[in-house]
Amino acid sequence: MTFDHNHSLDFLNGTPWFIYECTIELDANYRRIALFLIYLFIFMVGLLENLLVVWVNWRRRHSASGVLFCIINVSLSDLMVIVIQPFFMMEVTLDKVWLWGSFLCKVTNLIYVVNFYSSSFFLALMTLERYLTLTRPSLPTLLPVVGRQRWIICAGLWLLSLFLALLENVHVDILEWDEPGCYMLPEHNFTEWFVSVAFLCTIFQFLGPAAIIITCNVLIARAVRTSPDVEGRRDVWLVHVYSLVFVTCWLPYHLVMLLMIIDDLDPFVFSCNVVEVLYFSFIVVQGLSLFHCVANPFLYNFLSKSFRRNLINTVISYIPKEEMVEQVEVGPKPNGGKEDPGRQRKMSNASTSQSDVGS
Numbered sequence: 001m002t003f004d005h006n007h008s009l010d011f012l013n014g015t016p017w018f019i020y021e022c023t024i025e026l027d028a029n030y031r032r033i034a035l036f037l038i039y040l041f042i043f044m045v046g047l048l049e050n051l052l053v054v055w056v057n058w059r060r061r062h063s064a065s066g067v068l069f070c071i072i073n074v075s076l077s078d079l080m081v082i083v084i085q086p087f088f089m090m091e092v093t094l095d096k097v098w099l100w101g102s103f104l105c106k107v108t109n110l111i112y113v114v115n116f117y118s119s120s121f122f123l124a125l126m127t128l129e130r131y132l133t134l135t136r137p138s139l140p141t142l143l144p145v146v147g148r149q150r151w152i153i154c155a156g157l158w159l160l161s162l163f164l165a166l167l168e169n170v171h172v173d174i175l176e177w178d179e180p181g182c183y184m185l186p187e188h189n190f191t192e193w194f195v196s197v198a199f200l201c202t203i204f205q206f207l208g209p210a211a212i213i214i215t216c217n218v219l220i221a222r223a224v225r226t227s228p229d230v231e232g233r234r235d236v237w238l239v240h241v242y243s244l245v246f247v248t249c250w251l252p253y254h255l256v257m258l259l260m261i262i263d264d265l266d267p268f269v270f271s272c273n274v275v276e277v278l279y280f281s282f283i284v285v286q287g288l289s290l291f292h293c294v295a296n297p298f299l300y301n302f303l304s305k306s307f308r309r310n311l312i313n314t315v316i317s318y319i320p321k322e323e324m325v326e327q328v329e330v331g332p333k334p335n336g337g338k339e340d341p342g343r344q345r346k347m348s349n350a351s352t353s354q355s356d357v358g359s
Contacts, residue, residue, distance in 0.1 A: 022272040026280045028095065035092045038287045042294055043085035049297035050075045050082065056311050057301075066143025067133070069150055070126035071300055073157075074119055078293040081115035084108045088287075091182070098182040102174045105182035109172045113165035114158075117205050119292060121157045123246065124209035126300075131216040135223050164204060168197045191264045198257050206254045214243045242299060249292040252285040 053075040057068060087108050091098060098105055129142050143150035171186040171193060186193045217239045225236055259278050263270055270278065301307045 022276050024273040024276050026276060028280075031280065031284060032092050032095060035283065035287045036089055038290075039085050039089045039092065042290050043082055043089070046078060046082045046290075046293040046297075049294060049302070050079045052311065053297045053301045053307075054079065056307065056314050059314075060310070066129045066150060067126050069143055069154070070122045070129060073122045073154060074126070074296055074300070077115045077118040077122065078296060080111050081290065082293055084111055085290075094179075096181045097179040098174060099180070105174055106169060106172050109182065109184075110165055110169045113168055114161045116201070117161035117164050118158060119296070120205050120209040120246075120250075121161060123296070124212040125153070125157065127213045127216040127220075127242070131220050131223075134220060160204075164200060167200065194264055195261050198261050202254050202257065206250050210243075210247060210250070213246055217243045238303070245295050245299060246292070249289050249295065253289045256282050256285050 054072060057072050057075075060068060087100065087104070125142070132142065143153060168184055172182065172184045174180050175183045175185055184194070184197075221236050221239045224239070256278065259270075260282065263275060263278065
């Protein structure tokens with residue numbers, strides 16, 4: 001998986017680092033079991049959630065709501081990484097042994113890192129779009145329904161994600177140690193490559209999107225306090241939950257990554273025990289960061305009244321008409337049994353994000 005680092009290749013003054021005695025003992029078996037259960041949970045729950053989100057929202061992808069457009073892209077991005085979870089589950093079970101060849105090693109890593117960036121990019125764009133729509137309704141939106149602007153922005157974010165992912169993926173391959181493993185191991189200048197990729201990751205995947213998400217959500221919370229259609233304090237604190245969940249998913253990962261950068265730049269800063277804990281915990285926080293694939297659909301869709309309404313309507317539309325005859329006969333609808341087209345348009349254009357705050 002991405003950023004796996006075989007520390008046995010490092011040397012201190014010409015002496016392998018593992019010559020230095022470590023007194024701490026960490027049980028890798030418990031870690032493997034925990035990671036397998038984490039990946040299994042993310043695969044089962046995240047797959048169901050994101051499939052429902054795409055299924056319900058895809059028919060409304062041409063909606064005037066730019067937020068809805070971002071939600072679809074976030075779910076598609078999360079689905080990409082969810083479908084490769086079985087490879088990670090088997091890799092964890094086999095203790096980092098990779099049995100599926102060089103091609104799948106590169107492809108799965110590329111998909112993982114593309115999601116790594118694209119999910120954060122589209123969440124940041126969605127929050128910015130939401131803020132501008134709520135507080136600057138007279139200004140043109142970032143993702144207008146007409147023209148090519150929304151498709152150009154969308155393609156640009158995907159291409160940027162792919163470019164950043166390829167910077168790492170170009171050096172990902174099978175390493176034949178005791179057993180074959182999938183690692184990022186450039187042939188030359190490993191430390192320089194690792195530090196550069198980790199630095200770009202911290203800036204583009206976490207610090208930049210986090211600054212946009214937190215700032216816009218704080219401003220949205222201030223705006224909705226004075227909005228007449230706000231349901232209460234729930235709408236105010238909920239926008240802060242979006243920021244909190246993003247930081248909770250990614251901050252531990254980037255903190256550990258920062259310590260790994262420091263250790264690579266100066267191997268004498270941390271003791272052997274600290275290094276052991278650091279690299280032991282990295283794989284754990286890496287797995288925990290994937291909880292965003294489960295949290296995003298719940299926060300930005302299932303808490304939304306309009307999404308739940310559209311989900312019910314979509315399910316009903318697939319029920320055979322014969323089973324609904326009794327309901328139709330109980331009481332005919334106004335307008336000759338046809339639903340009000342104005343109301344239908346209103347429902348189709350309703351926002352499905354951020355629990356309808358300001359929609």
